[in-house]
Amino acid sequence: MLRIEGLRRSFGGVAALEELDLAVADGEVMGLIGPNGSGKTTLFNVITGVHQADTGRVLLREEEITRSTPARIVRQGIARTFQNLRIFQRMSVRENVWVAQHSLPGVGPMALMSNRSAAERARKAEVDRLLDAVGLADRRNVLAGSLPLPDQRRLELARALVRSPALLLLDEPAGGMTPAETAEMAALIRDFAVPGRTCIVIEHKLDLISTLCQRLCVLNFGRKIADGEPGRVLEHPEVLEAYLGRDAVNA
Amino acid sequence: MVDFIQNCLDGIMLGSSYALLAIGFTLIFGVMRRLNLSYGPSIMVGAFVGTLVYLEFKANAVAIAAATVVGAVIVGIYVERLCFRAIRRGAAVASMVSSFVIWMQLEEIVTVVFPDRTYFFPPMVTADPIDLGPFFFKVENIVMFAVAAVMTVLLHWLLQYTRFGLALRAVSENPRAALFMGINVGAVMFLAFVIASAFGGVAAYLIVSADGQITPLFGLWATFKGLIAMMLGGMGSIPGAILGGLLLGVVEAQSIWYLGTEYRDLSAYFLLFLFLVFRPGGLMGQLAVERELAATRRV
Amino acid sequence: MLEIDGIAAAYGNIEALRGVDLLVEEGGITCLLGPNGAGKTTLMMTIAGILKPRRGTISFLDRNITGMTPSGVVRRGIALVPENRLVFPDMNVHENLVAGAYLRLGKRKSQVQQDIDHVFERFPRLQERSKQMAGTLSGGEQQMLAVARALMARPKLLMMDEPSLGLAPLVVEEIFRIISDLNADGTTIFLVEQNAHMALQVADHFFLLEQGQVTFSGKPGQLSEHEVIQRAYLGKGPQRNQPAADQGRPDRTTLPSG
């Protein structure tokens, strides 16, 4: 599904990603962890075209998307959520999900102006179905900015799913949540978001990772230091070192 | 060729007053990252205060100049309180619009108090132009250039060698970090406004006394000249403001000579438009713009 | 020295701190650990006076400093080394240091020069680059400069927010050596860190912050390093055998106290 080759990106001389190679198979759910500043979110930003790669390639279904614009990449089937929540605060919850449909194939110039056709009604029904699934149906007419944090994360999830993306990128979907809320979120992602698609999850919370992922990849200083089955990766000495901060040379 | 050089010299003299206006603009932009479009009108009000002092007391040049500066500073403080301090952080555009409507307010106040619109403004010096080889210079232009140079040196000293200058630079580079140093950022912004207004007051006095008259339209003129000069040089950069002012002066002088007076402002706006489209950071501010663009692209 | 009592703070309607109690003892190194988004930086900002708390009090040397202006806080003797360093990029190293002593510049200029000499003794690398623009320094050098700049305020308490962020391992070790040295010379240090291993080596006392609440307080060794990391970075709740509803608000009183 997704293949990354020799990806490199630096900001003002500081390398955020260095020679990163990564391949994610169809239907795979991969966890991505690593200390702060290890390049996880930068990787998402490069995949989605927010940042340009300095060198290297990103391929989606063997098609290169490295130099594409964010809009085109989204239309090719990648959707994401954000670590620092990004929602349209001045729109209602329902509108926040509805807006993600604007660029779906089939939404032509007519559909941009009128919302009376049968196809439009079906699309609206899809929005409501998703809001129901993430548990926001009863608050769909509330201004999105007034939701509490866990609900804003759920809203981002619904917005990402409304396009039925082939590849879903979740950036700390349980960030700032209590363990109870995290468990709920993990169940929601496992039962609703993941089936039928490929998914990469950035998350520090092992409970969530172990609920969701068959595979875990660890970044440190923009490099992949471990990759494999979660239980084994977490025992990997280099991973512990990354978190412990022991100098690898002296270990 | 002699014409061309004479035009350049005239342009530099003219440009030195633009540079003074641009320095005021850029000081405010540097510490606040906001545009004060009321800048011209506030110094215009200052010049009318000077006119009032002249009309009422037949005061001498120094008193008129002082009244102009004081007037400009007082109006500047009014603008700072209403359009900048009171508007929450991050709303740079709201401040800009607010300063624009206050501009109209100031212009109307002046029209109500000074109904004749155009008033005589006493010249600073009366002397014949000086010839120097094939070139000639108006004395008031030389004074303008000299005062602008002195003010620039003064500002350089203030910024580089005083405690306040350090604070001002710290705030314009990183307001958050400046707070951590114990710098009172609000007070620094206020003082930057005061200094910018004082600069504007001096510039207003020099320009208006060289013209020999003042109208409420001077506010619009000063805002546009200062704004164009600042943007040509690069927003927030003091060397940029000086360069931008001189460039604008030279371009205007050349277009008056070669194209005609009616092309003077047109070529200035055209130059500004070209810069905005192809080099929005201006001559000196490219780096700052890139840094800000990078920040807005961050997710 | 620094006593934080029931501090709550929020950004809009997102609550970042939900009643934090914390004590920094004079003369030691106190460390605050916790996962991303737990509220560590928010706490620092609240202490520094940038953010006004909704509830609770902060007192420093037995005087209430809640809601004080940032410059008031610096004047009381608290200096902050901010996250991401925030040096002034277009000023040279020397000017950055002078800016750090801003509040003393009016009266005691000679003293400031002395302090700069002291700082240069401690950081010879900064002296070599004294005329270089801070924006052109390497990450590690910028971090040193940020620490040195904070020291110029002659703080009684030095707060540091993630000083090892984004630095190479060898540089991180150097930074921590500096932290220990500073503490040995009498500066009290309050450290927010992600590098649990290094932090636990130097700390006298540490706190765990999770979802805006302190969930553990104790000395290094009271909790295994492994468990600290699991909780602070990998988000494993402390009482995994309890029903889910209780996990959100772990009972602080059952935890070992400092």
Place this chain on the structure above:
Amino acid sequence: MDDIYLITILSNIGMISFIALSAYLLLVVGEISFGQQAFFAVSAYGSGIATAMWGWPIWLGLLWGALVAGAAALVVAIPTVRLRGLYFSVATLAFAEMVRLIFEIFTYQVEIDGELVGPDGSDGFRDIRAIYDSNVSAFEYMLIIYGLLAVVLIGFLILERSRLGAIFRMIGEDPMLTEMQGLNVTKYKILAVVMAGIVAGIGGALYAHLATYVEPKIFNVMLGVHALAYGLIGGLGTAFGPLIGVAIDIGLLESIRAISGYRMIVFGGLVAVLLIVRPRGLLDEAAMHWLRGRWRGLIRAEN
């Protein structure tokens, strides 16, 4: 006499509403334009030339004016849409002043019935008499203005409920996030600038024919700033916002005699204070959301 006065005021309100709506549309996409008067001017000249000099019928003249304004907007939009915030604002300002100064030197005259007709630099453009020649009364012309305004307003209201309107609001709130919904932000911003240009152009064409005389100095920045302020007073949550702003300014302030000489002083102060207490105007998005909620509640109660 009073009738004529009332008709004049109402006609002015109607015409100025177009430029207010035009500036409002750009405010919705998150950009401040100080230059909508440029499109107003281009259309005033364009339609005037078409009717007075080329002898086109008035309706075709109006259409032509709007199209020329739209084309001018496209020319500005392409190089400037990638500029944001202050830079875009200053670019629109520079463009509008360039347009005004070009009209100051623009001369294009033909002889009609022994008289020179057409724009003559800073002396302006006289004798745009199409509506008098075709015997349209002031009252009838007012109805034309309001008819067209109603059409444009209905267009805005449809737009507001549509996906396209939502796209404009999305860009206004967070362009990067909009891009991440698969939308080409640049394309939609150009579309918004062109639409705004056309709307301003309708107003400009109507103005030229009512006034019969246009001169460049009418189209100075003050006109643009007024246009902008109307949306910010009335609110950015609905297209009625700028109309409320116009009504407050012209309808209320102009008609109160006590402040007639000090109108700008009151108006400026009013806007400055509003920007502090309600930065997105009286009827902002939150207010409209609340009102719509109320409305839905009422309908539910009826049923």
